[in-house]
Amino acid sequence: MVPLFGPVPGGMEIVVILLIAVVVFGLPLVLLGGGFFLYRGSKSEDEELAALRREVEALREEIEQLDDEE
Numbered sequence: 001m002v003p004l005f006g007p008v009p010g011g012m013e014i015v016v017i018l019l020i021a022v023v024v025f026g027l028p029l030v031l032l033g034g035g036f037f038l039y040r041g042s043k044s045e046d047e048e049l050a051a052l053r054r055e056v057e058a059l060r061e062e063i064e065q066l067d068d069e070e
Contacts, residue, residue, distance in 0.1 A: 009017065
């Protein structure tokens, strides 16, 4: 029996081809996605830190006002 479209890869060859495709295309996508996730996480931490600093400053001003009233 002769295949119509030339030599067609069998079971193990398909597995190797898919593994190579995952490494070539999937791994860079996962790395880029992970880097973007970490970048967004660090950005939100900076915003949270700035919000906490503003809150601490407001509390310090409130304490100074209470000390001035006494």
